[in-house]
Amino acid sequence: MFDCIIEGGELVDGTGSARVRADLGMSQGKILAIGDLSAAPASERVSAHGRIVAPGFIDVHTHDDRLLLTPTAGAHPKLSQGVTTVVSGNCGVSLAPLQTRHPPPPLDILGTDGWIYPSFAAYLDALEQSALAVNVACLVGHSTLRVKHMADLGRPATPDESAAMAAELASALAAGAIGLSTGLYYPPAKAATAEEVVAVGAQLKAAGGIVTMHIRDEGDAIDEALREALHIGRELGVDTVISHHKLVGTANHGRSVQTLAMLEQAARGQAVCFDCYPYNASSTMLLPSRVKQSSDVLVTWSQPEPGVAGRSLKDLARERNQTEEEVARALQPAGAIYFAMSEDDVGRILSHPMAMVGSDGLAHDVRPHPRLWGTFPRVLGHYVRQRKLFSLETAIYKMTGLSARRFGLAGRGILAPGNHADVVIFDEHRVTANASYEHPTEVSSGIDAVFVNGRLACRNGLSVNMDAGRVLRGKGNIRKTG
Structure with missing residues (x-):
């Protein structure tokens, strides 16, 4: 008995190999089988017809x-x-x-x-x-x-x-x-x-x-x-x-x-x-030395002037009749996006x-x-x-x-039996990043479902499970989790 079978999708396994049409069965946080699982019993079946199934x-x-x-x-x-x-x-x-x-x-x-x-x-x-x-x-x-x-x-x-x-x-x-x-x-x-x-x-x-x-x-x-x-x-x-x-x-x-x-x-x-x-464009702390390298600089935050977040340094300099470097110094500590x-x-x-x-x-x-x-x-x-x-x-x-x-x-990183069941289902024809410099926190389109360690964590961009993740401890640690 599988906990969940993702059926009918085109699997891109994370190795660089060509996609294959197959079902993927998961149980207890692991991938148990990949292939034709149409006759296999499962507590839940998720359709991925017309979708890509990939490693998270x-x-x-x-x-x-x-x-x-x-x-x-x-x-x-x-x-x-x-x-x-x-x-x-x-x-x-x-x-x-x-x-x-x-x-x-x-x-x-x-x-x-x-x-x-x-x-x-x-x-x-x-x-x-x-x-x-x-x-x-x-x-x-x-x-x-x-x-x-x-x-x-x-x-x-x-x-x-x-x-x-x-x-x-x-x-x-x-x-x-x-x-x-x-x-x-x-x-x-x-x-x-x-x-x-x-x-x-x-x-x-x-x-x-x-x-x-x-x-x-x-x-x-x-x-x-x-x-x-x-x-x-x-x-x-x-x-x-x-x-x-x-x-x-x-x-x-x-x-x-x-x-x-x-x-x-x-x-x-x-x-x-x-x-x-x-x-x-890159983003880091606001540094006056970076201004001349950039065609434009957007302020992402400023401790002394929170209201300037999202503003162009060029526009602020023009309004204040100062150089961009002078404004950058006045806004610190602060962060910025650099178009360079x-x-x-x-x-x-x-x-x-x-x-x-x-x-x-x-x-x-x-x-x-x-x-x-x-x-x-x-x-x-x-x-x-x-x-x-x-x-x-x-x-x-x-x-x-x-x-x-x-x-x-x-x-992790490859869809294969025995690996952890981190899986994403998406529409290759519709997947789009909607976040922009004007609206940076917009949710992307085309990501249908995300499984973390075999548990459905996100559906159509909205979180449904926020505690499926694990700490992946390194090789030097004896007490490993994940």
Whole structure:
């Protein structure tokens, strides 16, 4: 007896293989069978005729650390677009291990009131005790470790400070963290050296962890920044993920041809890949230095002036008879969306065989980038159906099987008997990201149903079950869940 059979759909299994028409049977959170199950008994049957049945999407680049602990009514930004698993703690920023009331930028992208966890184990335990809408695998942020263990962030760590951070990371890996993330671009870690990162991450290899890197520069000095990141990955001897690979600034448009060639060359000698999002605008803390690189800047939040969220920095500067940089300084601390990328580069990067998909959405912005709600349907609707940059099977592989393999998420990302029953049913002819810069929280169309660990979690964009997710603890942890 199956708990549920999804019948009559076209299965795209997450390996990149061609679709097949088949039924899928689930029981006790696992996929039990795929094939003709028309005569099999089941407690429930769900029709997927005329629909695609795929593995639940894996969002490999999120800042959902606090969102995971926040009850969400109605639509959920991840479930509503078919995401069943997220990787949190990216860009050097993780909610633990740190207790503070005043997190420095960019740690404040996670808000200011959730920094209560003295250890990573305490944070993972809190996740397990919460109602999780999706599965989660957690990274430890290098910047978070620096803030906890260093009084002066404007210099490299001393050997003793590096050792303290390394010990904290080792403890987190033992508790179930899957790796370390860096954000060398941002103020809290800008002074860190490659040698510091290698010293802090010394236990990653033994624990089976990975390193994900928001590199030091994504503009004029991107070549040097990539070389540094690849050097760190080689020294650590672990899988290395380049975060949200992109080129910013008009002078750098088109250079993805060069950077992708660098990554291809590096991949011949080390384990490296990258994630990206399907938009030509980025979003992070509001930095005056980024203004000149961008054709426009939209404010996503501002602590001193909350009312400017959603406004163009150009318009604000014109109204105030100030430069955009002066306005940016006056609005801080704040967040922004930067229009500084080339659509040709976005398409080229997204199409590359090494590319995975990650939203990099900021859930606590007043007016977030639309990628928070629309990343995965945008890939399927805009880049597959409309632009035809690659096949549907390739797109799903980038969002499921490839991601699960690179991040070590065993039993997920592929539809196969014995694997966890994370499944999405969608209409390939109708799936569309409705979130826009003007209306960034609109729910996507065409996502019919989402199952998390075999339980129906979302139907037609609305959440119906908000506690089917699990904490996916890393290889270094003995007490694994998920």
